[in-house]
Amino acid sequence: MNKLLNVSSSPHVRSRLSTGSVMYDVILALMPATFFGVYRHGLDALIVIAMSVISAVMTEFVFDYVAKRPNTVKDGSAVVTGLLLALCLPAHVPLYVPYLGSLFAILFAKCLFGGLGHNFMNPALSGRCFLLIAFSGIVADFSVDGVSMATPLEQLAAGETVNLVNAFLGFGNGVIGCSTAALMLGGLYLWVVSGITFEIPVAIFVSCSAFLALFGGHGFDPAFILLHLVSGGIMMGAFFMATDPVTSPVTSTGQLLYGTLIGILCGIFRVYGSAADSVSYAIIISNMVVPLIDEISVPVPYGLRSQEKKEFPKSALILCAITLIAGVCLSGVFELTEDTIAEQQMAANIASYQEVCPEAVDFSYDDGISAAVEALDGEIYGTDFGKAYINEVVVGSDASGNVVGYVISATSGDGFDGNITMSVGISTDGTVNAIAFTEINETAGMGMLCAEDNFKSQFSGVNTTKFTLNKAGNSTAEDEIDSVSGASTTSGAVVNAVNAALDFFAANVK
Amino acid sequence: MYKKTFIGGVHPNDGKEYARNIPYQEFLPKGDLVFPLNQHIGKPAKPVVEKGDEVRMGQVIAEADGFVSANIASSCSGKVKAIEKRRTVAGTVVPCIVIENDGQYTPADGVGIETNPDTLTNQEILSRIQAAGIVGLGGAGFPTHVKLAPKNPEEIQYVIANGAECEPYITCDDQLMRTHPEEIVTGLKIMLKLFPAAEGVVLIEENKPEAIAAMEKACSGESKVRVHPVHTKYPQGGERSIISVIAGKHLKLGMLPADAGCVVDNVATVRAIYRAVCKSEPVMERGFTVSGDAVKNPCNLIVKIGTSFSEVLEAAGGIKDGMEAQKALCGGPMMGIAMASLNVPICKNNNALTVLSVDEVAEAEKKMTSCLRCGRCNQVCPLGLTPQMMAVAAEKKNYERFEKKLYGMECIACGSCTYTCPAKRPLMQLFKQAKAEIMAARRK
Numbered sequence: 034m035n036k037l038l039n040v041s042s043s044p045h046v047r048s049r050l051s052t053g054s055v056m057y058d059v060i061l062a063l064m065p066a067t068f069f070g071v072y073r074h075g076l077d078a079l080i081v082i083a084m085s086v087i088s089a090v091m092t093e094f095v096f097d098y099v100a101k102r103p104n105t106v107k108d109g110s111a112v113v114t115g116l117l118l119a120l121c122l123p124a125h126v127p128l129y130v131p132y133l134g135s136l137f138a139i140l141f142a143k144c145l146f147g148g149l150g151h152n153f154m155n156p157a158l159s160g161r162c163f164l165l166i167a168f169s170g171i172v173a174d175f176s177v178d179g180v181s182m183a184t185p186l187e188q189l190a191a192g193e194t195v196n197l198v199n200a201f202l203g204f205g206n207g208v209i210g211c212s213t214a215a216l217m218l219g220g221l222y223l224w225v226v227s228g229i230t231f232e233i234p235v236a237i238f239v240s241c242s243a244f245l246a247l248f249g250g251h252g253f254d255p256a257f258i259l260l261h262l263v264s265g266g267i268m269m270g271a272f273f274m275a276t277d278p279v280t281s282p283v284t285s286t287g288q289l290l291y292g293t294l295i296g297i298l299c300g301i302f303r304v305y306g307s308a309a310d311s312v313s314y315a316i317i318i319s320n321m322v323v324p325l326i327d328e329i330s331v332p333v334p335y336g337l338r339s340q341e342k343k344e345f346p347k348s349a350l351i352l353c354a355i356t357l358i359a360g361v362c363l364s365g366v367f368e369l370t371e372d373t374i375a376e377q378q379m380a381a382n383i384a385s386y387q388e389v390c391p392e393a394v395d396f397s398y399d400d401g402i403s404a405a406v407e408a409l410d411g412e413i414y415g416t417d418f419g420k421a422y423i424n425e426v427v428v429g430s431d432a433s434g435n436v437v438g439y440v441i442s443a444t445s446g447d448g449f450d451g452n453i454t455m456s457v458g459i460s461t462d463g464t465v466n467a468i469a470f471t472e473i474n475e476t477a478g479m480g481m482l483c484a485e486d487n488f489k490s491q492f493s494g495v496n497t498t499k500f501t502l503n504k505a506g507n508s509t510a511e512d513e514i515d516s517v518s519g520a521s522t523t524s525g526a527v528v529n530a531v532n533a534a535l536d537f538f539a540a541n542v543k
Numbered sequence: 544m545y546k547k548t549f550i551g552g553v554h555p556n557d558g559k560e561y562a563r564n565i566p567y568q569e570f571l572p573k574g575d576l577v578f579p580l581n582q583h584i585g586k587p588a589k590p591v592v593e594k595g596d597e598v599r600m601g602q603v604i605a606e607a608d609g610f611v612s613a614n615i616a617s618s619c620s621g622k623v624k625a626i627e628k629r630r631t632v633a634g635t636v637v638p639c640i641v642i643e644n645d646g647q648y649t650p651a652d653g654v655g656i657e658t659n660p661d662t663l664t665n666q667e668i669l670s671r672i673q674a675a676g677i678v679g680l681g682g683a684g685f686p687t688h689v690k691l692a693p694k695n696p697e698e699i700q701y702v703i704a705n706g707a708e709c710e711p712y713i714t715c716d717d718q719l720m721r722t723h724p725e726e727i728v729t730g731l732k733i734m735l736k737l738f739p740a741a742e743g744v745v746l747i748e749e750n751k752p753e754a755i756a757a758m759e760k761a762c763s764g765e766s767k768v769r770v771h772p773v774h775t776k777y778p779q780g781g782e783r784s785i786i787s788v789i790a791g792k793h794l795k796l797g798m799l800p801a802d803a804g805c806v807v808d809n810v811a812t813v814r815a816i817y818r819a820v821c822k823s824e825p826v827m828e829r830g831f832t833v834s835g836d837a838v839k840n841p842c843n844l845i846v847k848i849g850t851s852f853s854e855v856l857e858a859a860g861g862i863k864d865g866m867e868a869q870k871a872l873c874g875g876p877m878m879g880i881a882m883a884s885l886n887v888p889i890c891k892n893n894n895a896l897t898v899l900s901v902d903e904v905a906e907a908e909k910k911m912t913s914c915l916r917c918g919r920c921n922q923v924c925p926l927g928l929t930p931q932m933m934a935v936a937a938e939k940k941n942y943e944r945f946e947k948k949l950y951g952m953e954c955i956a957c958g959s960c961t962y963t964c965p966a967k968r969p970l971m972q973l974f975k976q977a978k979a980e981i982m983a984a985r986r987k
Contacts, residue, residue: 038871040634040881041904042972044958045872046555046711050919050965052912108912150913150966227919278917283931285921327932334953335550335787335927336795 052149055278056109058228062219063116063210063273070209074124078209082119085131089115092139102148110149114138117157117273120210121266121313122164126171133167134160154320155277158313165310197256201263213263220272232285234271236292237299238262244300261303270295270312280320287323287330294326294355295319322355382442382456385469386427389458390438393429402426402439405541413446414533419526420446421533424454426542438466439542441534445526450474453483453526457492457534463543464496468531480523488517488524498535502528546791548774549784551925553959555777555877557750558712558897561841562834567718569845570858571646575624576849577888578604578615578640579631583678584685585611590640596623601654601825604640607673613686614676616825617642618847620649632852632873632880632887639888642849656823660733668733668820675819676826676891681705681716681780681809682874684892687816690808691737693801699738700804701789704731704813706747706754707773707780710875713895715830716810718843720747720754724761727810730817731768738806743768745810746785750775777877778957782807784925796953811894826891833859835898837868846889852896853885862898869902877958907967914968920960926953930960934970937977942984945977952978 071078093111097104105111115135122131138160143152164172203212210216223229242258251257261267275281275295282291295315302311329351386396406426414421424442431437438461444454453473458466468489475481482488492500497512502525506515516524581587588605598604598617605615621644629639660668673688693699704727708716720727731743745762747755749772758770771789778784783794785807792803800807808816811830818824827848834841839860846855852873862868872879873893885896920930929949936945945951954974961971 037883038881039869039902039905040883041870041902042969042975043879043881043956044555044877044962044971045870045879045881045899045902045904046876046962047903047907047967048553048555048963048965050963051910051967052915052965055915055917055965105912148913150915227922230918230922278915281916283916283918283921284929288918331929331932331948332921332927334795334950335793336783336798336953337950338793338927 052108052110055228056113058223058226059113059273060109060116062223062228063113063120065215065218066120066210066212066269067116069203069212069215070120070124073203073212074209078124080128081122081124081126081131081209082116084128085119085122085135086112086115088132088135089118089139092136093144096140096144100144105148108149110143111139114143114156114160117269118160121157121161121208121269122172123207124209126168130164130168130171134164137163150279152279153323154317155274155280157277158274158317158320162310162313162317165313197260197263200260207264208266210269211266213268216268216272220268223272223276229272229276230285230288232288233276233281233292233295236289237267237271237275237296240293240296241267241300242296244297245304248300248304250304265303266312267299270299270316274312275316275319280323282323282326282330284327284330284332286332287326290330291319291323291326294322325355382471385456385471386429386440386458388469389456389467390429390440391466392431392437394432395430395434396427396440397430399426399428402428402542405537414443415536418445418529418533418536421530422446423533423537426537429458436461439538441537442471443530443534443537444472445530445533447522447526447529448473449476449480449520449522453523453530455527455530457531459534459538459542462496463498463535463538464494465492465531465535467493468527475520475523479517479520482517482520483523483527488515488527491515492531498539499532500528500535545771546773546788548776549779549787549925550927551923551959552776552778552784553923553962554775555711555962557775558834558836558876559714559717559750561712561714561836561838562832562843563714563717563751565714565718565842567722567830567843567845570847570850570855571648572619572644572847572850572854573646574644574851574854576617576619576621576642576644576847577629577851578617578642578849579629579888579890580605580615580638580640582615582684582848582890582892583613584683585609585613585689587638588612588615590626590638592623592626592640594623594625597621598623598642599651600648601827602651603674603676603825604642607676607686611686611689613678613688614674614825615640616676616827618827618849619644620647621645630884630887632882632890632893634883653823654825658821658823660729660736660820663820665737668737671820671823672816675815675824677812677815677819678826678891679809680811680815680826680829680892680894682878682892682894684890687808687812690806691734693799693806695801696738697740698804699741699801699806701806702731702734702738702741702743703785703789703805703807704743704745704810705780705785705807706745706751706758706810707785708751709748709775709777709780710877710879710895711777712834712897713832713875714834715832715843715894717751717754719814719830720745720751720810721757723814724757726814726817727758728761728765728768729821730813730815732765733816733820734806734808734813735767741767741806744789745770746779746789747772748775748779749773777959777962778925778955781925781955781957783955796950829889829891830894831855831889832895833898834895835872835900837862837866837898837900839863848891849888851885852882852887852889855889855896856885856898863900866900868898868900869905870899872897872899877962878956908969911967911969914966917965919963919965920970923959923963925957925959926955928954930954930970930974933977934968934973937973940977940980942977942981946981952981954978 089111138156142156142159146152201213246253298315299311422444427440429438441457455470491514503513504516586608589608590605592604599620604617624643625641628636677687678684831844831846933949933951958971
């Protein structure tokens with residue numbers, strides 16, 4: 034024993050935990066949701082997951098190689114990012130979507146900021162938000178067996194009833210990892226192995242529920258609140274995204290404040306904004322406030338607590354103020370954009386008025402006709418036109434003030450994908466000048482063909498009280514309309530709306 | 544209010560299975576005995592012998608220099624070989640008295656005379672403790688006669704004998720409580736005489752059921768002394784953890800246990816008080832554990848103060864065949880000091896030699912990653928500090944922030960944060976360095 038032994042600062046033993054084991058725990062915790070996703074969505078889901086994980090790992094590997102940095106792939110964090118991102122995608126997306134998403138997540142959100150531990154934003158979530166912006170149509174398309182269907186949250190936003198149990202188990206529509214039950218199981222596991230603390234998820238659930246109860250428009254309705262909690266990625270967000278250690282506060286107080294901020298933002302986005310991605314954006318915005326939260330939530334050591342008790346309420350007040358200001362700003366932004374949206378809508382309306390009533394140079398309301406529209410009270414118009422509505426009627430006049438025609442805005446709720454709204458231009462003698470669409474979101478290549486001139490022009494110059502739809506597409510009579518092939522639902526909805534407009538014209542204007 | 548544990552803490556592998564059931568054996572050294580003059584907190588003692596003097600076992604060879612200092616007694620009989628600078632456990636070179644052991648252990652006059660403590664006044668008890676050179680034998684080495692003379696003796700509510708022994712591998716206090724419970728209880732009762740309002744508590748972790756049973760038996764029939772079993776968790780044996788459990792109060796930097804109405808002494812110190820008061824015996828020997836996975840025969844020994852670490856390792860059979868020692872620690876793996884060489888003497892406050900075949904710190908350095916900000920260090924800190932932020936401040940040498948905003952000077956260096964860190968960050972090392980630099984700046 035004459036050689037010199039190693040010396041170092043105490044402690045001389047270390048726990049078995051390592052960065053790798055922490056990541057492995059997260060992967061393990063995601064397994065129930067992954068397996069359920071593959072079971073529910075089939076092989077496609079597995080391929081998307083594999084693509085996403087491989088892309089994430091490869092990106093990190095290549096970056097480390099090119100940047101001549103130590104290879105960090107083996108710490109497992111890239112696998113976690115890839116897996117998390119895949120679980121946030123629909124199963125039936127083209128493979129370049131998970132590829133690009135993971136590439137963005139790893140390269141831009143993580144590696145360029147210095148790698149694991151230095152990113153200020155959750156990589157998986159930034160990847161998802163990138164995809165939402167770049168490929169919004171694809172990423173938000175939740176079709177099952179080729180049939181496009183609304184997610185539980187969309188149904189909820191539309192005021193429809195949703196099966197709570199189905200949504201909880203994950204049999205509703207949604208992304209690969211949409212099983213709330215499986216995600217909760219994973220979250221519970223992570224909590225047991227101290228991978229996450231209870232503060233963040235609990236604060237999110239409580240604050241979001243409270244916000245929805247206060248401002249959700251349903252009062253304290255447990256079923257409504259529960260539905261919100263089990264759908265739209267709150268579970269994924271609360272257990273796996275918000276709790277990402279790198280981008281969440283380190284202290285218990287900080288975590289409570291951070292969770293509360295996420296919950297409230299999420300509530301604001303859901304009630305006043307677009308429901309679908311409320312959680313993603315709430316977390317990303319909160320990620321950016323984390324350094325500030327850390328700074329104001331430094332705990333006072335136990336031994337000094339009694340002397341400096343004032344510390345906590347002060348920091349809590351600061352954060353409440355921040356949350357409030359952020360909330361007000363965000364709702365302000367929404368209010369502003371809402372007006373802009375309305376203005377754009379109006380401009381689009383006038384353009385379509387002129388399109389269908391070309392002789393007119395000025396459009397105005399006629400009090401008598403508008404009163405008749407108001408008398409409809411926004412209810413479905415008539416009984417023969419399906420879910421048709423009359424929105425407004427404007428009178429078109431020429432330069433000298435003579436009435437040259439009318440424009441009736443009509444909507445059909447029978448579209449394949451939401452409402453179809455159109456302006457129907459009718460001359461003073463009841464001849465249809467033309468129709469133009471102001472709102473139509475039908476299936477590309479099928480229902481959307483109704484918006485093309487081939488279909489629209491069939492209405493022009495016809496003087497009738499009622500059009501009929503010819504599904505065979507071989508009409509001979511002037512008042513017969515050829516259906517767009519493969520889109521009889523959309524075609525029928527348009528014909529019904531035009532007929533409703535003609536009926537209203539005959540009854541109230543002529 | 545019966546509390547079982549404190550906030551925070553970790554559960555390292557306690558390694559106690561190596562030596563916990565090995566009874567004490569007396570170990571008599573063959574080589575020279577070396578007595579560093581600063582085996583305690585406070586001023587170093589002043590030698591009262593000269594080179595060539597004959598000394599006897601128990602004879603005071605260095606006297607306390609002032610109140611906060613302690614006597615040092617020879618633990619053998621023989622001749623003073625030298626008074627010179629020698630290397631000690633921490634690696635520093637300090638003045639030491641070297642005694643050539645004659646192997647006779649002839650006691651000095653007056654050592655071993657039995658006295659009934661009831662016949663002594665409080666002042667006499669304190670002066671006997673002071674004369675015996677008792678310091679905190681658990682590790683701190685704070686002179687006990689100073690600790691037992693607080694400003695407010697009548698306000699002390701608890702006199703606590705610390706038998707937690709939360710440091711992994713060490714089992715000498717466990718054996719002491721099993722074999723000499725009545726001496727500990729008597730020592731505690733002597734201390735209680737100094738503090739009329741106080742209650743005696745023996746605090747033991749639940750992983751020592753035999754010790755708990757033995758102490759409970761010794762306490763039965765005593766009205767003012769009780770046993771307080773607590774959960775096994777590191778650092779339960781820390782003064783602040785104990786006070787938070789027993790008195791429900793948290794100390795802060797600069798506060799003494801007495802400010803919270805507590806006096807805390809290691810069970811070995813309590814027993815030394817009994818020996819000093821009732822047997823007129825100075826601190827000459829102590830219970831000592833030699834353990835670790837690289838030791839051939841882990842054991843608990845009664846060693847003479849001044850014995851070299853290398854001799855006690857030989858007494859434990861040396862290194863296990865086919866193994867190579869990577870690390871030798873004075874104390875346990877959590878707070879022990881890594882020694883470069885074993886040719887240094889055992890001081891009063893050294894309780895164990897732990898020899899490990901794996902240098903986990905070197906292994907951890909290879910696995911180190913960036914901080915994940917997972918916050919586990921905050922959760923385990925028994926003081927409620929934020930090691931994660933402290934480490935960032937210490938790395939940037941932002942000592943202003945380390946000290947003022949993050950309360951870094953409160954750190955007791957228990958190492959729980961460093962033990963638990965998944966990213967294997969060298970937190971403790973950063974904190975020790977930051978604290979040392981802040982202290983150095985203050986002295987300027």
